[in-house]
Amino acid sequence: MTAATPRAVLAATAAALLLATVALVAFVLPAEYGVDPLGSGRAMGLLALAPAEQEALAEASEKYVTDTVTFELAPFESVEYKYRLAAGDGLVFSWRATGELVAELHGEPDAAPAGVADSFELTRAAGRRGTYQAPFAGWHGWFWQNRGTGPVSVTLEAAGFFPAARIYHDGRVQEIPKGTPPGSE
Amino acid sequence: MTEPTIIEIRHRVAAAGLGTLLLGGAGAAFAHTIGGQDAVFVQGISGPAVGPFVYLGAKHMVTGYDHLLFLVGVVFFLRRLRDVALYVSLFTLGHSVTLIGGVLGALAVNAYLIDAVIGLSVVYKAFENLGGFDVLFGAAPDARLAVLIFGLFHGLGLATRLQEMALADEGLLVNLLSFNLGVEAGQVLALLVVVALLFRWRAGRRFGRQAFVANTALMSAGFLLAGYQGAGYLLVGNS
Numbered sequence: 362m363t364a365a366t367p368r369a370v371l372a373a374t375a376a377a378l379l380l381a382t383v384a385l386v387a388f389v390l391p392a393e394y395g396v397d398p399l400g401s402g403r404a405m406g407l408l409a410l411a412p413a414e415q416e417a418l419a420e421a422s423e424k425y426v427t428d429t430v431t432f433e434l435a436p437f438e439s440v441e442y443k444y445r446l447a448a449g450d451g452l453v454f455s456w457r458a459t460g461e462l463v464a465e466l467h468g469e470p471d472a473a474p475a476g477v478a479d480s481f482e483l484t485r486a487a488g489r490r491g492t493y494q495a496p497f498a499g500w501h502g503w504f505w506q507n508r509g510t511g512p513v514s515v516t517l518e519a520a521g522f523f524p525a526a527r528i529y530h531d532g533r534v535q536e537i538p539k540g541t542p543p544g545s546e
Numbered sequence: 547m548t549e550p551t552i553i554e555i556r557h558r559v560a561a562a563g564l565g566t567l568l569l570g571g572a573g574a575a576f577a578h579t580i581g582g583q584d585a586v587f588v589q590g591i592s593g594p595a596v597g598p599f600v601y602l603g604a605k606h607m608v609t610g611y612d613h614l615l616f617l618v619g620v621v622f623f624l625r626r627l628r629d630v631a632l633y634v635s636l637f638t639l640g641h642s643v644t645l646i647g648g649v650l651g652a653l654a655v656n657a658y659l660i661d662a663v664i665g666l667s668v669v670y671k672a673f674e675n676l677g678g679f680d681v682l683f684g685a686a687p688d689a690r691l692a693v694l695i696f697g698l699f700h701g702l703g704l705a706t707r708l709q710e711m712a713l714a715d716e717g718l719l720v721n722l723l724s725f726n727l728g729v730e731a732g733q734v735l736a737l738l739v740v741v742a743l744l745f746r747w748r749a750g751r752r753f754g755r756q757a758f759v760a761n762t763a764l765m766s767a768g769f770l771l772a773g774y775q776g777a778g779y780l781l782v783g784n785s
Contacts, residue, residue: 365681366681369758370676370678371682373758374762377766377768380766380769381769382773384766384770389770390777393777393778394781
């Protein structure tokens with residue numbers, strides 16, 4: 362390479378930094394973090410890509426529902442159980458198992474092709490509890506797999522604003538309406 | 547529409563996870579992990595599993611553009627294969643030490659910060675390629691030493707990602723060595739392509755001018771990576 366002049370190197374460095382800063386502020390910050398100082402994210406619709414803002418209070422449109430469900434898992438058997446949640450909807454949950462399971466909390470966005478999911482926690486545990494706030498509209502829930510040698514029973518209790526739940530088991534998907542009045546189920 | 551089966555679902559999860567993770571994306575809590583079905587598998591492993599970890603290591607390297615950009619910078623002006631081997635060995639030595647030592651010693655670093663440093667390593671290498679140190683400061687730091695030191699940081703990045711999964715203690719060392727071996731294999735694979743293309747490019751008459759522009763672009767990409775991950779640290783913080 363021919364020897365560069367100090368001027369050329371400084372100009373190249375400044376250009377590189379300027380280009381990166383513009384791309385960062387105009388495109389990356391709005392799309393990745395929802396920070397939009399120039400308004401370019403709003404103009405180009407990039408803000409929709411950013412994770413939903415966490416507000417202290419999130420009003421729900423659907424009816425309040427509680428749900429308790431139990432699955433028996435034979436060794437190496439797995440099941441998925443997911444709730445229909447709108448963006449920003451909260452879900453208070455607790456699940457306990459009689460043995461250790463591989464568990465993955467994830468959500469399938471409506472906007473994505475069927476089956477594409479974002480994973481939020483992957484763990485080996487006999488139980489988890491917490492509050493989940495859906496970052497996007499879609500189906501949100503757990504994948505449990507029994508990697509042990511004996512059967513494991515897992516019980517999930519959840520409260521939220523979901524109109525339906527889905528069970529994915531043995532290659533089949535079953536949808537169960539939730540929030541129907543007591544006695545009519 | 548027919549409902550997807552469980553098997554389809556898990557495969558697609560893996561594909562989505564791969565996109566998020568390996569392309570080094572941040573912005574959400576799950577961005578820095580090994581994703582989907584891969585992660586389910588890794589968590590499920592107890593005991594040595596050489597094949598899968600070699601594969602995961604190779605996949606991480608081939609699809610991790612931060613490592614690839616740095617390597618492109620490193621080999622950009624190396625005309626002899628012997629030099630390529632020397633520099634890449636130094637890089638390998640560096641990241642192997644921190645990958646294995648980091649996981650075994652449970653060395654915890656913030657993923658955003660380490661990825662920002664990796665972005666700056668690209669900036670550094672591109673600046674060196676532009677002749678910046680010689681021209682502006684009259685002397686350049688030893689390029690071999692720099693590659694070794696940045697190798698340490700790249701390895702720390704790998705160790706940080708691996709530690710975010712609950713790895714079983716059983717067979718940990720074997721699995722780590724396997725992952726590391728896979729990283730090397732992926733690196734060699736990527737370098738074969740990069741070096742071959744560079745050799746062709748260098749044969750062209752306009753290479754000198756284009757090289758200057760290319761390294762400016764490389765530096766800009768490094769700044770962008772550093773800014774992206776640095777902003778993640780400030781805005782999302784300790785995830």
